[in-house]
Amino acid sequence: MMSLEKYYEVLKKYAPNQGLILNPDWDTVKPLLEGLLTNGERYGLRTCPCRMATGDKDKDRDIVCPCVYAKPDIEEFGACYCWLYVSEDWINGEVPHVQIPERRPIEKILDF
Amino acid sequence: MYEEIVKQGTPLLLALSTCPRCTRMKKFLNRYRVKVEIVDVDLLTFEQKRETYRFLRPYNPRLSFPTLIVGENSVIGEEYDEVKEVLNL
DSSP: OOOHHHHHHHHHHHHHHTTOEEOSOHHHHHHHHHHHHHHHHHHSSOBOTTSOOOSOHHHHGGGBSSOTTHHHHHHHHSBOTTSSEEOHHHHTTSSOOOOOOOOSOHHHHHOO | OHHHHHHTTOOEEEEOTTOHHHHHHHHHHHHTTOOOEEEEGGGSOHHHHHHHHHHHTTTOTTOOSOEEEETTEEEESSOHHHHHHHHTO
16 A cells, blocks of 8 residues: 555645645545555545545546545635635635535435 | 444444544544444454445435434434434433
C-alpha cells in the first residue's frame, strides 16, 4: 500500500492541477487519506471513505476521489462531501463549515 | 436482526469503517459510555448490505453514514446535540 506521506505528497501536487484545494487541516485530512488508501486496497479504486463502494468498478466510478460531486459541492457549500477538498472561502471562514448533503443520486447508491 | 436490536431499546449506529465522521461518532458515544450496537456496513456481505439498506431507508432515505437509530428516532451525521437529546446525555 502506498504510504500515507507519499499519498499526501502526490495529492498536494495533483490538487492544484485539477483546480482543487486540499483541506489544510491535517487532522481532517489524515483519516480521510487512510480511508482512501484502505478502499484502494479493497476495491482497486480509491473511493470516497464516507460512501459505500460496491467493488464493481463501473458502478463505483463516480465516487473515485475526487468524486464527480466534489466540484458542485465545493461551489455550493465550500467543501466536498467528506471535506478533503475545500474552497478559499471555506479556509478563510467566510462560509460556514456545514455537513454536506448527499448529492449522489439514490439510484446510484442503491445500484449494487 | 436490526429490528430486534432497536425494539429492545438498544441504540444502533450504522457506520463505515473508513469514514472519519463515523469514527468520531463512535468515540463520542464511547466517551459517554453509551451501550450501543455498532455495525460497520462496508464490512458486511453483499446480502447483509442489502438488508441494511432496506432497514435504514425509512430512517434515512439518503442512506448516508453515520446514522444513529434510537427507537423511532434517528440522527443522521455528526449532529452531537441531537445525539445528546435522543439519548438523554
